[in-house]
Amino acid sequence: MKKALKIIGIILLLLVIALVAAPFIFRSSIEKAVKRSINENINATVEWEKLDLSLFKSFPDAALTISNFSVINKAPFEGDTLASGKTLKLDMGITQLFKKDNETIKVDALAFDDAFVNIKIDSLGNTNYDIAIKNDAPLTDEDESNNAFTFDLKKYDITNSRINYLDEATKTYLVLTDVNHEGNGDFSLDVSELDTKTTALVSFKIDSTEYLSKNRVALDAKFNIDLPNQKYTFLENEAKINELPLTFDGYVKVNETNNEVDITFKTPSSDFKNFLAIIPKEYAKNLDGVKTTGNFIVDGSIKGIVDETYIPKLDIKIRSDNASFKYPDLPKTVENISINTDIKNDTGIAEDTYVNINNLNFKIDNETFNASGSLKNLTGNMLVDLALRGTLNLANIEKVFPVKLEQQLSGIFKADLTTNFDMASVEKEQYQNIKTNGMASLTIFIYNDVAFKNPIKVSNADIKMANETITLNQLNATSGQTDIAASGNIQNLVPFLMSKQDLKGRFNIKSNTFNINDFMASETEANSVKTSEGNTNETKLTSKKEAIKIPDFLDTTLDFQANKIIYGDIELNNAKGTITIANEKASLKNVTSSVFGGNIALDGNVSTQGNTPTFGMVLDLNKIDIEQSFQKMDLLQFLAPVAKALQGNLNTKIELKGNLTDDLTPVLTSLAGDAFAQLLTVKVDPEKTPLLSQLSQNLSFLNLDKVNLDNLSTKLTFNNGAIQVAPFDFNVKGIKVTASGTHSLDKSINYNVKMDVPAKYMGSSVTNLLAKLDPKDAENMMVALPIGLKGTMTNPKINIDTKSAVTTLTQKLVEKQKQELTNKGTDILKDLIGGNATTKDSTKANTTPTTTQQQTTTAIKNVLGGILGGKKKKQDTTKSGGN
Numbered sequence: 037m038k039k040a041l042k043i044i045g046i047i048l049l050l051l052v053i054a055l056v057a058a059p060f061i062f063r064s065s066i067e068k069a070v071k072r073s074i075n076e077n078i079n080a081t082v083e084w085e086k087l088d089l090s091l092f093k094s095f096p097d098a099a100l101t102i103s104n105f106s107v108i109n110k111a112p113f114e115g116d117t118l119a120s121g122k123t124l125k126l127d128m129g130i131t132q133l134f135k136k137d138n139e140t141i142k143v144d145a146l147a148f149d150d151a152f153v154n155i156k157i158d159s160l161g162n163t164n165y166d167i168a169i170k171n172d173a174p175l176t177d178e179d180e181s182n183n184a185f186t187f188d189l190k191k192y193d194i195t196n197s198r199i200n201y202l203d204e205a206t207k208t209y210l211v212l213t214d215v216n217h218e219g220n221g222d223f224s225l226d227v228s229e230l231d232t233k234t235t236a237l238v239s240f241k242i243d244s245t246e247y248l249s250k251n252r253v254a255l256d257a258k259f260n261i262d263l264p265n266q267k268y269t270f271l272e273n274e275a276k277i278n279e280l281p282l283t284f285d286g287y288v289k290v291n292e293t294n295n296e297v298d299i300t301f302k303t304p305s306s307d308f309k310n311f312l313a314i315i316p317k318e319y320a321k322n323l324d325g326v327k328t329t330g331n332f333i334v335d336g337s338i339k340g341i342v343d344e345t346y347i348p349k350l351d352i353k354i355r356s357d358n359a360s361f362k363y364p365d366l367p368k369t370v371e372n373i374s375i376n377t378d379i380k381n382d383t384g385i386a387e388d389t390y391v392n393i394n395n396l397n398f399k400i401d402n403e404t405f406n407a408s409g410s411l412k413n414l415t416g417n418m419l420v421d422l423a424l425r426g427t428l429n430l431a432n433i434e435k436v437f438p439v440k441l442e443q444q445l446s447g448i449f450k451a452d453l454t455t456n457f458d459m460a461s462v463e464k465e466q467y468q469n470i471k472t473n474g475m476a477s478l479t480i481f482i483y484n485d486v487a488f489k490n491p492i493k494v495s496n497a498d499i500k501m502a503n504e505t506i507t508l509n510q511l512n513a514t515s516g517q518t519d520i521a522a523s524g525n526i527q528n529l530v531p532f533l534m535s536k537q538d539l540k541g542r543f544n545i546k547s548n549t550f551n552i553n554d555f556m557a558s559e560t561e562a563n564s565v566k567t568s569e570g571n572t573n574e575t576k577l578t579s580k581k582e583a584i585k586i587p588d589f590l591d592t593t594l595d596f597q598a599n600k601i602i603y604g605d606i607e608l609n610n611a612k613g614t615i616t617i618a619n620e621k622a623s624l625k626n627v628t629s630s631v632f633g634g635n636i637a638l639d640g641n642v643s644t645q646g647n648t649p650t651f652g653m654v655l656d657l658n659k660i661d662i663e664q665s666f667q668k669m670d671l672l673q674f675l676a677p678v679a680k681a682l683q684g685n686l687n688t689k690i691e692l693k694g695n696l697t698d699d700l701t702p703v704l705t706s707l708a709g710d711a712f713a714q715l716l717t718v719k720v721d722p723e724k725t726p727l728l729s730q731l732s733q734n735l736s737f738l739n740l741d742k743v744n745l746d747n748l749s750t751k752l753t754f755n756n757g758a759i760q761v762a763p764f765d766f767n768v769k770g771i772k773v774t775a776s777g778t779h780s781l782d783k784s785i786n787y788n789v790k791m792d793v794p795a796k797y798m799g800s801s802v803t804n805l806l807a808k809l810d811p812k813d814a815e816n817m818m819v820a821l822p823i824g825l826k827g828t829m830t831n832p833k834i835n836i837d838t839k840s841a842v843t844t845l846t847q848k849l850v851e852k853q854k855q856e857l858t859n860k861g862t863d864i865l866k867d868l869i870g871g872n873a874t875t876k877d878s879t880k881a882n883t884t885p886t887t888t889q890q891q892t893t894t895a896i897k898n899v900l901g902g903i904l905g906g907k908k909k910k911q912d913t914t915k916s917g918g919n
Contacts, residue, residue, distance in 0.1 A: 080118060080167040081108040100126045113156060113164040121151035121197070144190055151197040159204045161344065189223040206386060206415055207243040212236045213250070221261060229271070230259045242415050252278055266290035270299070279313030279323065281305070282334065294343035301338075306331040308359040311375070330359025330373065340384050347386050352379040368435040372399040387416040400436055403427040417460040424451045430481070447481030447494065453501060462531040472501040472529070490516040490554050499529070508543065516554030517602070521546045538591040538618070545594050551602040584700050586644045591618045604701075606631065606668050613638070620645040624653075632668075634660035634685065642700060649700060652693035659685045659716065674704050674781060675711060675752055675759060677829045682745070685716040692754070704781050705757035715748040731823075731834060735791075757781040770794075777825070785832065787825040795819045795845055798838065805842075805849050813852075819845040 085104035106120040127145035156164040194217040201210040214237050221230035234255045240248040257273035269287040276282070286299035303310050309323055311332040336352030356375035362368070376394040390412040397406045405426030412419040431446040433439065453474025461469035481494035498509040506529045511522040524543030531537040594615045601608040613627030621643040629636050640653025657665070662682045666672050675690075692709030694702055750764035763776040771794075777787030795806060795817040806814040821841045827833035 077169055078107075078167050079110055079169050081110065082106070083108075098128055100128065102126075107167075109164050109167070112158070112162050116156065116164055117152065117154055118164055118167065119151065119153050121148055123147075123149045124151075125149075145192065146189060147193040147195075148197060149195050151194060153197070153199045155199070155201045157203045157205065161205065189221070191218070191220050193218045208415075209239070209241040211239040213239075223261070223263070226262070226264050228261050228263075230261050230268075232257055232259065243418075252276075257284070274304070275301075277314065280310050280334070281313075286338075294341045294346075296341060297338055297348045299338045300336070302335045303333055306333050308332045308356060308361060308373075310334070311356060311359070312361060325364040326361055327364070328359065328361045330357060332356045332359065332375070336379075346384040347381065347389075349384050350379055350381040350389060354378070363436070363438055366435055366438065368400060368432055370398050370400055370436050372397060372404070374398075387413050389414045393422075400429065400432045403429055403432075417458050419458050421454075421456045423454045425453075426451065443484045445481075445483070448479045449476070449481075450479075451476045455501075462537070465528065465531065465537075467528060467531075470531075471503050472506065473503065475500050499526070501529070506541075508541070517549050517551040518554045519548050520550070532589070538589050540591045542593045543595070545596040547596070547598040547601075549600045549602065550598045553602060553604065584644070584649075584698065586617060586620045586622050586642070588620050592616075601629070604668075608636070632657075632660040632665040634658050636660075642696065644700075649696035649698070650694070651696055651700075651702070653691075655688075655690040655692075657686065657688045657690075659687060662686045662715075670704070671702055674707075675754065676713065677779065677783065682715070683719045684745075687714040687716060688712065707757070708755045710754065711752045713750055713752065715745045720745070731825075731832075735836070761787075779829070783828040783830060785825055785827065785829060789823040789825060791821045791823065792818050793821045793841070798841060798845070805846060809849065809852070817845070817848070819848070 083106050084102045086102070088101045088103070089098060102124040104122060105124055107118045109116040109118050125145075125147040126143045128143050154164070194215055197215040199210075199212040199215055202208070214235070216236070217232065217234045219230050219232045222228045232255070234253075234257075236253050237250045238248050238253045239246070239250055253276065255273065255275040257275070258271040260267075260269040260271055262268070267287055267289040270284045273284050274281060275284065281304050282301050283304050284299055284301045286297075288299070289296040308328040308330045309326065309332075312323055312326065312328070333355045334352070335355075336350070338348045338350060340346060340348035342348060354375055354377040356373055359373040359375075360369055360371045361373075362370070374395050374397040377396070378392045378394070379389070380392070381389040390410060391414070392410050393408050395406070395408055397404065399405075403426070405424075405428050407422065407424050409420070409422035412421075428449045429447075430449060433445060434441065451474070453472065453476055455470070455472040457470040457472075461467075476499045478494055478497040481497070483492040483494070492513060492515045494511070494513045497511045497513075500507045500509055506526040508522065508524050508526060511520070513520045513522075522543050522545045524541055526532075526539070526541040528537055528540045532539045594617070595613075596615060597612040598608075599610065601611045608629040608631045611627065611629035614625045616623045616625070621641060623641040625639055627636075627638040629638075635658045637656040637658075638653060640651060640655075642651045643649060662684055665686070666676075671690075688711055690709065690711040692707050692711070694704075694706035694708060697703060745766050748764060748766050751762040753760045753762075758778055758780050760778050761776055763774055765772060765774050767773070772792040773789060775787060775789045777785065779785045779787070794815075796815065798819060798821075806817065809817065819841050822837040824835035824837070825832055826835070
């Protein structure tokens with residue numbers, strides 16, 4: 037007995053060893069068989085990261101697991117991913133591991149996890165899933181038996197997967213996400229039953245029309261599988277679209293050249309809750325406790341052939357009569373609900389599919405709203421024919437339905453209109469083909485949005501439509517201090533509403549007060565702020581301004597007139613002009629206004645299209661008050677900081693461009709351009725600026741109270757935060773001053789000033805020099821005094837170059853003396869040359885020449901000596917005369 041147990045133990049040990057070792061023994065042969073099968077049968081690049089074989093995961097079957105696999109298309113879909121996934125698991129009998137290379141391996145179960153299947157059909161009808169290698173030679177029995185794998189499946193699973201379907205020819209898009217599907221059956225039998233369970237999120241769109249958007253779909257169904265005839269028939273089943281239950285009957289049959297469909301479906305009950313169940317849960321919430329009356333029925337059939345030319349014929353009826361619903365936690369009821377809609381296709385041609393909205397009616401309180409019409413040619417150039425009539429209180433939307441809107445709505449919307457158009461005309465902006473007639477109005481409308489600082493209150497908006505002409509008869513609105521009255525014409529209201537095109541039109545806008553600050557939004561955010569003690573638990577509320585953006589949906593021209601426009605603390609009066617808005621850019625033309633006691637004219641543009649707002653403008657300011665303008669406009673303070681000490685009026689024309697902050701004020705360091713400025717009737721208060729104050733203290737003779745800046749003009753050029761001021765002249769009590777230089781945004785200055793100063797103001801340094809002049813000449817003698825101004829406006833460094841002035845004065849005096857002596861010498865020489873020619877007295881003629889000649893000779897020698905070297909020359913001359 038012991039010997040038998042020992043033998044059994046040894047056998048079991050050998051079996052365990054075999055089971056553990058088998059994957060390593062047979063994995064290479066299995067992997068080789070897989071690769072051989074792929075290369076022989078598939079025209080695509082197939083790769084995987086790892087292939088494992090286990091005899092324990094699916095015991096008694098062997099489990100082949102392929103990790104991180106991909107199937108990449110070759111031409112004509114070069115580089116596209118047909119399929120990929122995290123894992124692909126195949127279960128097969130252990131005996132399959134011992135098959136020879138030319139023998140078939142049978143697979144019992146198949147499982148995909150985290151897979152992606154991407155099916156494409158291009159505009160030429162090519163399909164990316166047609167990757168089987170084609171062989172024109174007819175298959176023989178031997179060929180058919182040489183396949184590396186056959187699938188005698190009894191079970192398959194797809195978990196956490198995604199399936200994309202795109203048909204470029206019909207512009208049909210189907211996306212299944214969060215796909216979980218399992219099937220149990222026996223595919224080894226010719227006829228069998230397949231039991232399936234499926235859940236997924238479905239999105240479905242044809243062209244630009246979206247019919248389903250992540251709607252939850254579930255299907256538990258049994259099928260009769262007839263493999264020889266490729267026919268799949270519904271047995272027991274129940275499907276749900278969101279929470280709408282449907283049951284199906286019929287079959288799908290795969291023929292040699294087409295597919296055949298014959299399916300009918302209906303709601304198993306007629307409760308109106310079935311209608312609410314269509315709405316996604318995130319909007320409809322929980323239907324428990326909802327009271328409903330009336331019925332809701334969906335009854336349809338899909339029958340016909342599916343091939344390159346045809347789709348199945350459709351006949352789907354959606355009906356409800358005298359229904360109502362009320363949510364338990366909401367105050368109001370929706371009553372008198374009637375729905376009569378048909379979805380049909382009578383020909384099997386996709387373009388002939390149409391929707392008839394025979395009637396859609398509901399009532400809230402005593403207000404009834406009704407819609408009717410049709411949508412035809414859904415897959416081509418869709419034709420729209422709609423009529424809207426009735427009244428809707430927008431505030432009731434949240435009172436009857438548990439939907440949380442992005443912004444709270446209120447107001448009364450009334451409509452009585454019809455519209456008829458095709459989508460091609462909408463997209464091509466062929467407005468003459470859009471026939472719209474009737475009226476629509478909105479009253480007591482309040483719009484709240486974080487993009488605006490204050491609610492927008494529309495007391496009345498009235499639109500009249502007559503074919504392609506749409507007239508805004510009246511719009512009256514307020515927001516904060518701002519009031520607006522508008523009228524005008526809208527070119528494309530239907531395209532704006534239907535296909536999200538830009539709103540185009542021209543409007544006249546009038547306002548008593550337009551406060552731009554009303555449209556500067558700010559939101560308070562709670563941020564964790566680290567204190568100086570290192571405590572990060574404190575929470576501080578900070579205010580963060582959002583960027584002002586020009587609406588991207590506007591393509592309009594506004595002719596405006598405002599009695600008062602408020603921007604920051606600047607107030608413009610009697611403003612008017614034209615603003616053209618397109619592509620997030622506002623262009624201003626012929627804008628005029630009164631401001632700072634004068635007038636302003638402006639042409640320019642502002643763009644918020646990029647990450648950084650930009651602007652460009654030509655600004656003409658006429659007779660504005662300097663003190664007011666420089667207090668309230670940072671731009672002017674930057675251009676001429678010294679002007680804060682001026683009192684009077686100013687003319688200036690500024691051309692510049694640059695970047696803007698999020699609240700649309702200029703970024704001074706980005707400015708580029710130039711300006712021309714002219715001062716009118718100006719006084720100076722040096723105490724208002726340290727520069728002028730220190731200059732006055734350093735130059736006692738400089739009386740800035742006597743400065744004359746009338747009609748002073750200069751040109752300024754600015755770039756990257758630096759201002760270059762061209763030379764300009766002014767007068768301070770008879771002193772001519774010439775100044776030029778640069779200053780910067782950091783208030784640094786570098787100016788050169790030249791003053792033509794009376795020499796007598798130079799003090800003792802020039803007293804001796806002036807003493808050599810005639811008193812009258814000394815009084816009128818002027819000297820150029822250079823002054824350098826550096827440092828900053830608040831802490832200037834003043835360099836008065838007295839030495840240079842004295843040197844200049846000395847040179848002037850020497851030149852003057854030379855000129856005077858030269859003139860005097862010339863006169864003496866003239867007298868000497870003339871002799872006694874003019875003397876009539878003979879006695880004098882004999883004696884005077886000798887004395888005069890000696891005096892003249894001495895004088896000339898003295899002058900020349902003074903010019904050529906003073907005493908030394910004089911001594912030499914004396915010695916010469918002595919000899």
